[in-house]
Amino acid sequence: MSITFDKAFGVHQYTLGVRSRRAELLASNIANADTPNYKAKDLDFKKALASAMNGHDFRLLRTNERHIAGTGAFDPAVGYRIPDQPDTGDGNTVDMQTEKTRYMENGMRYEASVDFLNSKISGLRKSITGQ
Template identity: 60%
Template sequence: MAITFDKALGVHQHTVGVRARRSEVIASNIANADTPNYKARDIDFNKAFAAAKSKQGGGMHITNERHISGGNSQFAELGFQVPDQPDTGDGNTVDVQKEKAAFMQNGLEYQAGIGFLSSKFSGLRNAIKGGQ
């Protein structure tokens, strides 16, 4: 009976990937806090997680070299945030305090996912060694 990494690692491999992408988006928001007309963006975690899980099944396959590829859907779940604050006149929708809090929360969830993956790998290592 063969075991695959998808079965062994469960959903944790996907959550870590989504959290890493979300960190990039939040960092971009913070970096552009003073850019006129910049619109804050965020990743819908549930949509991104579902997309990451569906990719494990293989996704689309090109059967002919003339076919158009499915494209890069890495940020297909990326959308604009609804601003909580009134427009300050420059068209920028970034709330720096909110973004910093989201970045910290996302970082904690990323670390938790890494911890889960680490424990999964430890379990696999023990199973291979025979529990020495």
């Protein structure tokens, strides 16, 4: 009987990548808290996880070889967040308290997934060595 990563690790192997991407977005929001007209972004976790599990790679594609190749990636799970506070006049929608809270929560969930994967790997090691 063969063991695949999907059977052994389940969804947690994909959550690490999605949580990492969300941490990048939240850190970008925090870094741009004072940038005029910056719009806070966030990740729809369910959409991003479904995309990761299906192996989708959202790169910009060319419809003609003469078109300029895109360097970025399009991710349909990333969107702008609806602001919780009124506009302060500079057009920035970043609320530092919200961003810090979401960043901390995301980090805790990332660590929980790492801990779960570590316990799964430990169990596999024990079964392979016969302990």
